[in-house]
Amino acid sequence: MISPVDIRHFIPEIKQDHMFAFAPTVELSLKKGNDNVVDTAKDIKTVLTQKTEKMDARELLWMGNRCTRS
Numbered sequence: 517m518i519s520p521v522d523i524r525h526f527i528p529e530i531k532q533d534h535m536f537a538f539a540p541t542v543e544l545s546l547k548k549g550n551d552n553v554v555d556t557a558k559d560i561k562t563v564l565t566q567k568t569e570k571m572d573a574r575e576l577l578w579m580g581n582r583c584t585r586s
Contacts, residue, residue, distance in 0.1 A: 526573030
């Protein structure tokens, strides 16, 4: 599954009241065989946090802008 990430957390020049249509995504996987919803949610949250911390939001924004101009 994928989860959109609010890029405004990483680029302070984009204010909370600005309309902004670019949302980079993070790919997530579910572990098979885990029937505990709470544990699954905690695992997803941990992985999502780790991946968003590694994200270079400015680079993703630049690449997305370049792709739409082609």
